Amino acid sequence: MHSDHHSARYIVERFIEPAWIPEGILVQFAVPLSPEQAQKLYVEHQGKKFFEDLIDYISSGPVTFLLLYDESGRAVERWRHIMGATDPKQADFESIRGTHAPSLEHNLVHGSDSRESAAQEIGLFVEILEDWHDFLQSK
Known part of the structure; x- marks a missing residue:
């Protein structure tokens, strides 16, 4: 999720913890994304009209990465329900986007749209953490 630390914490406390505790926030960390890393995350949107704005937005500050677990294997579906529709105007008012998203672009x-996408995106965030680890070790 893209937001400052305080709003990310609020979203986790308001929407995620009630739905996922005790079973399943496995990993949570905030990290800035470079434009190149953001492009990898949103590669399926490359060439679309909004792509450059999306990359500028997502790489303008830290993102909070969450790895969620669900015993039933429905983590992707549960998270997508909590997020709400992509367009905040069409999202359920009780969802994150319906309550807090300012626009379709922002x-x-x-959220991953499938288990396969989730695996790919988790791999991307592992690469990002490794890059940060290498950077910090070089200091």
Whole structure:
């Protein structure tokens, strides 16, 4: 999710913890994304009209990465329900986007659309953490 630390914490406390505790926030960390990393995350949108604005937005500050677990294997579906529709105007008012997203382009949160996408995106964030680890070790 893209937001400052305080709003990310609020979203986690308001929407995620009630739905996922005790079973399943496995990993949570905030990290800035470079434009190149953001392009990898949103590669399926490359060439679309909004792509450059999306990349500028997502790389303008830290993102909070969450790895969620669900015993039933429905983590993707549960998270997508909590996020709400991509367009905040069409999202359930009780969802994150329905309550807090200012626009379609800046809809606050991202969620994998399948288990396969989740695996790919987790791999991307592992690469990002490794880059940060290498950077910090070089200091």
